[in-house]
Amino acid sequence: MNTEVDVLIIGAGPAGSSAAALLHKQGFKLLVVEKLTFPRFVIGESLLPHCMDLLKEADLLEAVEARQFIHKGGAVFLRGNETCNFDFSSQFTAGWKYTFQVPRGDFDKTLADAVAARGVEIRYNTGVTAISFNKDGATVTIEAPDKTTSQVSARFVLDCSGYGRTLPRLLDLEKPSTFPTREALFTHVAGDQRPVGNEEGKIWICMHPGGAWIWIIPFSNGKTSVGAVATPEFFARYPGEPDAQLRDILFSDPNAASRLAKMEFTMPSQRITGYSCGIKQLYGEHYALAGNATEFLDPVFSSGVTLALASANRAAKTIIRQLNGERVDWQTEYSDHVMQGINAFRAYVSGWYDGKLPQIFFAANRNPEVMRQICSVLAGYVWDKSNPYVTQADRALGLLAQILKGQNKTAV
Numbered sequence: 001m002n003t004e005v006d007v008l009i010i011g012a013g014p015a016g017s018s019a020a021a022l023l024h025k026q027g028f029k030l031l032v033v034e035k036l037t038f039p040r041f042v043i044g045e046s047l048l049p050h051c052m053d054l055l056k057e058a059d060l061l062e063a064v065e066a067r068q069f070i071h072k073g074g075a076v077f078l079r080g081n082e083t084c085n086f087d088f089s090s091q092f093t094a095g096w097k098y099t100f101q102v103p104r105g106d107f108d109k110t111l112a113d114a115v116a117a118r119g120v121e122i123r124y125n126t127g128v129t130a131i132s133f134n135k136d137g138a139t140v141t142i143e144a145p146d147k148t149t150s151q152v153s154a155r156f157v158l159d160c161s162g163y164g165r166t167l168p169r170l171l172d173l174e175k176p177s178t179f180p181t182r183e184a185l186f187t188h189v190a191g192d193q194r195p196v197g198n199e200e201g202k203i204w205i206c207m208h209p210g211g212a213w214i215w216i217i218p219f220s221n222g223k224t225s226v227g228a229v230a231t232p233e234f235f236a237r238y239p240g241e242p243d244a245q246l247r248d249i250l251f252s253d254p255n256a257a258s259r260l261a262k263m264e265f266t267m268p269s270q271r272i273t274g275y276s277c278g279i280k281q282l283y284g285e286h287y288a289l290a291g292n293a294t295e296f297l298d299p300v301f302s303s304g305v306t307l308a309l310a311s312a313n314r315a316a317k318t319i320i321r322q323l324n325g326e327r328v329d330w331q332t333e334y335s336d337h338v339m340q341g342i343n344a345f346r347a348y349v350s351g352w353y354d355g356k357l358p359q360i361f362f363a364a365n366r367n368p369e370v371m372r373q374i375c376s377v378l379a380g381y382v383w384d385k386s387n388p389y390v391t392q393a394d395r396a397l398g399l400l401a402q403i404l405k406g407q408n409k410t411a412v
C-alpha cells in the first residue's frame, strides 16, 4: 500500500522524535519509520544542559522529567591526582544548570512514545531502502518486517537515521572524518562507588596514563555506564576477551580503579570502531540530514545528542517554512547554523587530543572567567555568539594553552 505524507522522517532517535514533535505541532502529516523496535540499546548517554531548551521547545521535557533520570550538574576531568571540576551552575551563558544521564533505550522510547501519543505514526521494524526524487518531493521505498516493500510519497524527507546514515549512503554524501580512527569499548556496571550530593550525577572523564580516556556515567537505576576510548594500537596492548580487556584498562587508571573497585558488569562489553564520519552536504531540494546522519566528531564532550536535537530543531523550522511556501536558503539558514555548532565542538575535540585542553584543564592558575566560558561550551551552548570561547574557539584555546605552557616553563 502506498502512503502520502508531507514529511517522512527516517529514524526515531532523539533527532527523529524531536523533529516529529515540532512538525506535528504545525499540523503536517508525518510518517516516522524506524528500522528497529524500541527500547533498543544505543550508546550516547550523557546529555548537555542545552538539550533541556530543545526538549522543552518540542514539548518533550515534561515526559523526560517524569522518568526521574539522575541529574547531571557538571563534568569532572581527572588525570592522576589532578582534577578539573566544571559545574553548570557557574557557566557564562544564561542556560540550564543541569541535565540528565540517561540509559538511551529508556530515553529514546520516552521521546518516541510521547510523540506517538500525540498522533504521529511511527512504523517500527521498518527501514528505508531506496529513494528517488521528482519535482514535488521524493518517493521512498520502505521494507516491512516480512520483507515486503512499499512506497511512501513525501514532499520532504528528513534523515535522522544516526549511525545508519541512510541518505548519506544512498546519495553518496559521505566523506572521511578529519579525525583518526578511534575505538570505544564499553559496558554497564553495578557497584560503582559514587561521590555524594551534587557530585553524584556528574560525568567523570579520566585521562588514562597510557593514552586512552575513560567515561563514567551514573544512572538513576543504580547502574553506571563505563567506557574507554583510544586508538586501535592502545587496545592491542590489552589482550584478551573484551570484558577482560575493559576491566584491565579501567583498573590501570588510578581514578577509575578506585571508584570502580567493586564493579560487576551487567552486560557484555561492546566495541565500536571508526565512528567518526564527515559529510559533503546537509541538504538537497527535498531532503535534509539531522543528528548523527550529518557529521559525528567524537564522544569526549558528550555533544552527540545535543547536536542531534539542535539540528533537528533547525531542520524542522526550515521545513515548516518551505512547506508553507516561503523561500528558504538552506545553506545559510540550516547548514551554516548546524556547522557552526559542529565546528565549535570540533575545536574542543582537536584541543583534547592535541593536548591544549588538558593543559588548560589541569593548569595550576586557571582563570575563573575563562573557565566559565569553557563551561558553557561543555554545557552545549555553542551558538552563544557573546562567548569568545565559542566564536573564536580555535584561536582562544591555542593562545591560552600557549600562555599556560610558558608559565609552567617559567615556574620550572
Ligand SMILES: Cc1cc2nc3c(=O)[nH]c(=O)nc-3n(C[C@H](O)[C@H](O)[C@H](O)COP(=O)(O)OP(=O)(O)OC[C@H]3O[C@@H](n4cnc5c(N)ncnc54)[C@H](O)[C@@H]3O)c2cc1C
Pocket (backbone or CB within 6 Å): 010, 011, 012, 013, 014, 015, 016, 033, 034, 035, 036, 042, 043, 044, 045, 046, 047, 048, 126, 127, 128, 129, 160, 161, 162, 163, 164, 165, 166, 184, 272, 275, 290, 291, 292, 293, 298, 299, 301, 302, 303, 304, 305, 306, 308
Ligand atoms: C562511543 C560513543 C559514545 C557516545 N557518548 C555520547 C554521550 O555521552 N552523549 C551524547 O550526547 N552523545 C554521545 N554519543 C553520540 C550519540 O550516540 C549520537 O550522537 C546520538 O545517538 C545521535 O542521535 P540521532 O537521533 O541522530 O541518531 P540515533 O540515536 O542513532 O537514532 C537513529 C535511529 O535511526 C534508525 N535507523 C537507522 N537506519 C535506518 C533506516 N534505514 N530506516 C529506518 N530507520 C533507521 C536506527 O535504528 C536508530 O534508532 C556517543 C557516540 C559514541 C560512538
